Amino acid sequence: MANNKQDLIDQNLQDLNNDGVDRRGFLKCMAWAGTGLVWTMSGGIPVSRAFAKGYGKDAAKSGDFTFVQISDSHIGFNKPANPDVTATLQTAINKINAMQHKPDFIIHTGDLSQLSKPSEFDTLDQVLKGASPKQIYFVPGEHDMLSDNGDEYLQRYGKGTKGTGWYSFDQKGVHFVGLVNVANLKAGGMGSLGQDQLEWLENDLKGRSASTPVVLFAHIPLWTIYPDWGWGTDDSEQALSYVKRFGSVTVLNGHIHQIMQKVEGKVSFHTAMSTAFPQPAPGSAPSAGPMKVPAEQLQQVLGITDVNYVVSGRSLAVVDSPLGASSPLASGKETEW
Amino acid sequence: MATKNVWIAGFVAPVMLAVLLLTAASPRVKANDAANAEVKIDNFSFGPQSVTVPVGATVTWTNRDDIPHTVVSTEGVFKSKVRDTDEKFSYTFAKAGTYPYYCTIHPKMTGQIVVQ
Numbered sequence: 236m237a238n239n240k241q242d243l244i245d246q247n248l249q250d251l252n253n254d255g256v257d258r259r260g261f262l263k264c265m266a267w268a269g270t271g272l273v274w275t276m277s278g279g280i281p282v283s284r285a286f287a288k289g290y291g292k293d294a295a296k297s298g299d300f301t302f303v304q305i306s307d308s309h310i311g312f313n314k315p316a317n318p319d320v321t322a323t324l325q326t327a328i329n330k331i332n333a334m335q336h337k338p339d340f341i342i343h344t345g346d347l348s349q350l351s352k353p354s355e356f357d358t359l360d361q362v363l364k365g366a367s368p369k370q371i372y373f374v375p376g377e378h379d380m381l382s383d384n385g386d387e388y389l390q391r392y393g394k395g396t397k398g399t400g401w402y403s404f405d406q407k408g409v410h411f412v413g414l415v416n417v418a419n420l421k422a423g424g425m426g427s428l429g430q431d432q433l434e435w436l437e438n439d440l441k442g443r444s445a446s447t448p449v450v451l452f453a454h455i456p457l458w459t460i461y462p463d464w465g466w467g468t469d470d471s472e473q474a475l476s477y478v479k480r481f482g483s484v485t486v487l488n489g490h491i492h493q494i495m496q497k498v499e500g501k502v503s504f505h506t507a508m509s510t511a512f513p514q515p516a517p518g519s520a521p522s523a524g525p526m527k528v529p530a531e532q533l534q535q536v537l538g539i540t541d542v543n544y545v546v547s548g549r550s551l552a553v554v555d556s557p558l559g560a561s562s563p564l565a566s567g568k569e570t571e572w
Numbered sequence: 573m574a575t576k577n578v579w580i581a582g583f584v585a586p587v588m589l590a591v592l593l594l595t596a597a598s599p600r601v602k603a604n605d606a607a608n609a610e611v612k613i614d615n616f617s618f619g620p621q622s623v624t625v626p627v628g629a630t631v632t633w634t635n636r637d638d639i640p641h642t643v644v645s646t647e648g649v650f651k652s653k654v655r656d657t658d659e660k661f662s663y664t665f666a667k668a669g670t671y672p673y674y675c676t677i678h679p680k681m682t683g684q685i686v687v688q
Contacts, residue, residue, distance in 0.1 A: 314638040314657070315638075316638065349640070350640055350654060350656060351654075377677045377678075378640070378677070381640065381642075381654045381677070382654070420676060420677075420679040421679055422646045422672065422673075422674035422679055422682050423674065423679060423680065423682050424679045424680075425679070425680065462680075463680070464616070464680065465678055465679065465680040521615040522615035522616040522617070522637075523616060524615060524616065524637055524638055524639055525638050525639065
């Protein structure tokens, strides 16, 4: 584990040396450039450091794997905040296809569509068809469940899932659970998993070794970010109580269209950028509505999340990359903790 | 029966038309409009959040956000389809009572209609 960390640092330093920038200068520069942040968990102690561009090459040892999280494509949205969300999703896919380390699969954390229209899902499918990873896992956002109790979504993306679309799968020793917290929402509440799903989750995790790394993913954050805007899940605490005994838990969410990270014990929480439009920081605007930024800045506030799982270190490294390269990452300050 | 129909067409209808025209022309004479109410959806909230109307009034909601919303009675009395930007939903309240409602997509958005 220590070696792993050292490797990363060494690699960072090596990159610095190549660039002729000292470490302090590099970190400062990276915070500005927003290339991302490596997020490593080791024995429950989170370690963060600026992301070195060569990291991916090193991580791709045998047995390790990588996946990419995309979120909130909102296909069908055409308001000023982004009149062409199909194009920015395509940019995200191009970015994934251009990765040096080929991701094993993609996770889409919901709000595939704006209005759950068949034509919107068709457009999404068309764009995703061009992604080099052929396996894509979905969970619905509230925008995907707008018609017929989510039937349109479930018919297309929910085959073999339970209830309103939850399921789990294993990949090289990591247990992934896709949860749905956007169905049957109650007046005045936030996101909700519901009793049926909680029971299923408890059973799904039961009997698994505590050393199994667990990744939970759902649309609305499974931690309370800003209740006034409904940025949380009412019954997430119960869900998280089931993963407490595991040594490595990563929670990936979307919905808030910006990067937020938190570590609580052995559980690391992370929200992804949207591929469609940014939303304001909690409480910084009258509402959570789409945020309009100058067109030339849009690609800096949209992005993808690259997750590396390194077998030897039992660690997950989460790296956010804006769609546009080498420009300020609007949410850069939120990655510090 | 035939006589009655002619009577309606010849007398009542023109009077009604005149009343309608008068109502439309004068901002002060709004017997019907005053009973009805408008709720605007702005910035993920219903405004005004609480509206009081007489029995028989029609309430019209208009979504002015860039994001779709719904208008759904908490007790299952009324339920709009998804309303995208500038789309409207109306409901006419035939019975007195308090009708809480919310947006099923963003359940933090709540409001109520009080019918007296």
